Amino acid sequence: MSEAADRRLGWMLLAPALVVLGGLTVYPALWVFWLSFQYRIPVFSIARWAGLEQYAFLAVDPRFWSAARVTALFTVASVALECALGLAIALGLRGQHRGRRVALALLLLAWALPSVVTAKMFEWLYHPAGGLVNFVLGGRTINWLGDPALALPALIVADVWRATPFVALLCYARLLTIPPELYEAAQVDGAAGVQAFARITWPLIRPILLIALLFRTLDALRAFDIMFVLTGGGPAGTTETLTVYAYRALFQTLQIGFGSAIGVVVFVFVMLVAVAYLRLIGAEDAAA
Amino acid sequence: MRAGRLRDGLVLLALAGYAGPFFWQALTSVRPDAELLPLAHLLPSHLTLVHYDAVFHRSLMPRALGNSLGVSLLSSVFAVALGALAAYALARLPVPGRRVMLLGMIAATAFPQIATVSPLYLLMRALGLRDTWLALILADVSFALPLVIWLLAGFIRDIPRALEEAASVDGAGRLATLRWVVLPLVAPGMASAGLLAFLFSWNEFLFAYSFTATEASRTVPVALALFPGVFEVPWGDIAAASLLASLPPIVIVVAFQRYLVRGLLAGALRE
Numbered sequence: 001m002s003e004a005a006d007r008r009l010g011w012m013l014l015a016p017a018l019v020v021l022g023g024l025t026v027y028p029a030l031w032v033f034w035l036s037f038q039y040r041i042p043v044f045s046i047a048r049w050a051g052l053e054q055y056a057f058l059a060v061d062p063r064f065w066s067a068a069r070v071t072a073l074f075t076v077a078s079v080a081l082e083c084a085l086g087l088a089i090a091l092g093l094r095g096q097h098r099g100r101r102v103a104l105a106l107l108l109l110a111w112a113l114p115s116v117v118t119a120k121m122f123e124w125l126y127h128p129a130g131g132l133v134n135f136v137l138g139g140r141t142i143n144w145l146g147d148p149a150l151a152l153p154a155l156i157v158a159d160v161w162r163a164t165p166f167v168a169l170l171c172y173a174r175l176l177t178i179p180p181e182l183y184e185a186a187q188v189d190g191a192a193g194v195q196a197f198a199r200i201t202w203p204l205i206r207p208i209l210l211i212a213l214l215f216r217t218l219d220a221l222r223a224f225d226i227m228f229v230l231t232g233g234g235p236a237g238t239t240e241t242l243t244v245y246a247y248r249a250l251f252q253t254l255q256i257g258f259g260s261a262i263g264v265v266v267f268v269f270v271m272l273v274a275v276a277y278l279r280l281i282g283a284e285d286a287a288a
Numbered sequence: 289m290r291a292g293r294l295r296d297g298l299v300l301l302a303l304a305g306y307a308g309p310f311f312w313q314a315l316t317s318v319r320p321d322a323e324l325l326p327l328a329h330l331l332p333s334h335l336t337l338v339h340y341d342a343v344f345h346r347s348l349m350p351r352a353l354g355n356s357l358g359v360s361l362l363s364s365v366f367a368v369a370l371g372a373l374a375a376y377a378l379a380r381l382p383v384p385g386r387r388v389m390l391l392g393m394i395a396a397t398a399f400p401q402i403a404t405v406s407p408l409y410l411l412m413r414a415l416g417l418r419d420t421w422l423a424l425i426l427a428d429v430s431f432a433l434p435l436v437i438w439l440l441a442g443f444i445r446d447i448p449r450a451l452e453e454a455a456s457v458d459g460a461g462r463l464a465t466l467r468w469v470v471l472p473l474v475a476p477g478m479a480s481a482g483l484l485a486f487l488f489s490w491n492e493f494l495f496a497y498s499f500t501a502t503e504a505s506r507t508v509p510v511a512l513a514l515f516p517g518v519f520e521v522p523w524g525d526i527a528a529a530s531l532l533a534s535l536p537p538i539v540i541v542v543a544f545q546r547y548l549v550r551g552l553l554a555g556a557l558r559e
Contacts, residue, residue, distance in 0.1 A: 010382065016374070017437060029399055108548065112487060113310070116510075135327050169553070243400070274394070274398035
């Protein structure tokens, strides 16, 4: 009786959230697959079934492969740098006694800013004549965002700046939970510095770093704002990721079906990483 | 002792350097136009507020700030309200399939916006919601809700069951227990979840850029991305507008840091 009443109450409390999520998250997530099987170009009133033709086109579309390559490079390079730098910052922060709040505020600011602000900030830092970067390099006039060889690295630096604090925070929180006695014991055994890091810190920090890596990979794969505003995919498509290509197809050439197909590709890659994450925490769950 | 203090100072200095791009933008926002291009000296000869004057009186920024504040406040309040009820049901009530639903929430936090933006755009157009606050609020709530539910379900599970049982022994029903026992205890968690939802909505660009058309609903990131330049790019004005766009995030990392950190850690590290 009470159990049945509780269950009914449960559904009542869940209902508003499920309606919102059903209508605005689940339904669009399914609808995008349906859209990707169609030619839909509303301005020319084109709407007909395409089946897998858009995907067949993508398979031989050089622009798609270029965007996939840029996305992969961007993701691998920025996530690797974020994890390395994030761990280094966390290790630096660990011994902090005074001004921890100030330290965290300075660190987390980069993470909390809108990525459009970050993009505008870096656009100005990279400016050939007015940018701080060229000034610091001794008055050079390098066109960071206009040079096809430099634009992607410049973009990656901006993303690393923005996202590293997240990794640093996760690592820092984990480091604080390691009992100092472990290091004292290791010191007695003659292990200090690098050895203590290898024997104590690294094994304990690795699972957290793995979680941070998966989270960052998810975000890097679906990143859009920063490249769209900073470089717009240019120069010559060297920073055009799959997300930017999808956006262009959807809202600039107004090919709703084709753009959705690219969106589906991003979706599938992201969900593969998400499944890896669920497995990981599932494994921890089972171990606990 | 002194070495420790020196070390602390150096770490703070290094982190101030890390935030350097932001401070540079702040300096740019008060630098006279004539000293922007080319950059000849690190420090400006004098400080000026002309860029802020331009942003406040000759740009769409004030309107965009109002839109952003309204949309972000409303969507974070809705997300926390809907999320708290759902989280209580998933954490404490015998709803069939709740484990699957919770896993679904994590999966939904990973959905890329670029994949859902085209169906949502068609949906908003069909509902006649293009260029309205409501379109952005709905989109932002749906995007934040899975994370909010996931966070709050975890926080609610951390509350000792004994407290709720004591209330029910005293004759309180489920809803009264939720209202008078669970919600007050989980209030800091709701603050964390609400802050993250607010920040997400304040920073959100793709939905806002796609669903808005005029100043009636354009948010701060959209206004900043579209910041107009007549003959040349107004870098000083853009810097001033960026500073205004950064104010809520600054308040959050300075004044509400504890809640932000707690939310971020719980979102990432909880089982």
